[in-house]
Amino acid sequence: MSDKTVIGIDIGTTAIKAVLVTGAGTQLGHYVESYPTARPAPGIVEQEPDDWIRVAIQALAGFERDFDLGGLQAIGICSQANTHVFIDRNATPLAPAIVWQDLRCADIAAELDGQVGAESRIAWWGAPLPIDASHCLSRMEWMRRNRPDIWGRSRAVILPKDYCIARLTGEVAADAIASIGLVDGQLNYIKALLDLVPDAVQRLPPLRDFTHVVGRVLPGLPCAGTPVIVGTMDAWSGMFGVDVGKVGSAMYLSGTSDVLGIVSPKRVPTPGVAAFPTYQEITLHAAPIQSGGASLAWLSRLLGRSIDELCVLAAAMSGQERIPLFIPHLDGERAPLWDPFARGIFLGLDSSMGPAHLVRSVMEGVAYSVTGADLVARGIPIFCES
Incomplete structure (x- = not known):
């Protein structure tokens, strides 16, 4: 009899990563494949939802081909959050996903x-969360105003994981944790908030616990009949992956976006910090x-060199060189500023500097930015008024 196994799939910003593991956590196989991101104009960042499901199905087919999946118990999917795809009644994308x-x-x-007043923020979210450019409500209102044809045909606005689940199982659902900013402390949609955009509430999928079996893989697809779990966003999945779900734990997740996280015994409303709804005492x-x-x-x-090559350049530096200052606000900034109009800069360049200096500068700039976010998350002010 085959050992019990599960498959985990992460739909990231740049690639899909999938793993086949035993119930004891032993990795049996893995799959990684990237997909393109389009930037057709400044500030516009899009992906094709069909790229996500295509690669996800390829991963499942590879596992099915190369391993005995007789003991496969479930497929769990997480994904980048605040990337939204507008779908019709048949789960067909009506436009590229807004990343x-x-x-x-x-x-x-x-x-x-x-x-939204300060009192409402605390009452709804228990923290002064902003409605920013990546908020689902902002995307809905933009589509309603600018693409009324798509808005009129939209039946749900969902995340990448939810889209792939819909294509794999035929069922549309979401989880409350990945719906941060739309749900309250009781993990329910906030009607008073959604009423800011006409008919928004009708275009949100039903909420399920992220351990809920939303459906089974449809016949004709790899791993047909396997239960699929609704899952949650990548940062929360990463939190469990690095075992920091206990009070007092902290994490630093590094990816396309870097995330500092602290699991607290109580909610501490802090400007610039996202406080998630409490879930199972977390x-x-x-x-x-x-x-x-x-x-x-x-x-x-920019330099036409691989990231591995850039890391070699940085490692070869003595550490004594003068390095320019890099502000990594290439696409605005979230924590702690939450300013979509912030922009990046190299400060202190001179003609003696080359690619290695820029690499080191970018690395240090990200590190400084993370340090600032960390200080704010711990309640330590980093700005002074003159």
């Missing part, structure tokens, strides 16, 4: 944010910066 880095909704977000305070690994990926494209 979390996209800033097109900044002005609309500021308008919506101005309609209250996560998180401070995500906008461009962590994304900054190094940008420099890689």
Whole structure:
């Protein structure tokens, strides 16, 4: 009889990562494949949802081909958060997905944010969360105003994991943790908030616990009949992956965006910090910066060298060289500033500097940015008034 196994899939900003593991946590196989991100204009960042499901199905087919999956118990999916795809009744995408880095909704977000008072924020979220350019409500209102044809045909606005689940099982659902900013402390949608955008509430999927079996893989697909779990966002999944779900634990997740997280015994409303709804006695305070690994990926494209090559350049430096200061606000900034109009800069360049100096500068700039987010997450002020 085959050992019990599970498959985990992460739909990241740049690639899908999938693993096949035993119940004891032993990895049997893994799969990684990237997909493109389109930036057709400044501030516009899009992906094709069909790329996600195509690669996810390839991963499942590979595991099915190379391993005995007779003991496969379930498939769990997590994904980048605040990347939204508008789908019709058949779960067909009506437009490219709006990626979390996209800033097109900044002005609309500021308008919506101005309609929410401080008391409502604390009552709803227990923290002074902003409605920013990546908030689902901002994307809905942008689509309603700018693409009324798509808005009229939309039946749900969902995250990448939820789209892939819909394509694998035919069922549409979401989880409350990944719906941060839309749900209250009781993990229910906030009607008074959703009423800011006409008919928004009708376009949100039903909420399920992220351990809920949302459906089974449809016939004709790899791993047909396997239960699929609704899952949650990548940062929360990462929190369990590095075993920091206990009170007093902290984490630093580094990826396209870097995230600092602290699991607190109580909720501490802190400007600039996202406080998640309490779930099973876990209250996560998180401070995500906008461009962590994304900054190094940008420099890689700029210099025409791989990230591995850039790391070699940085490692070869003595550490005594004068390094320019890099501000990594390439696509605005989230924690602790939450300013979509912030922009990056190299400060202190001179003609003696070369690619290695830029690499080191980018690495240090991200590190400084993370340090600032960390200080704010721990309640330590980093700004002074003159």
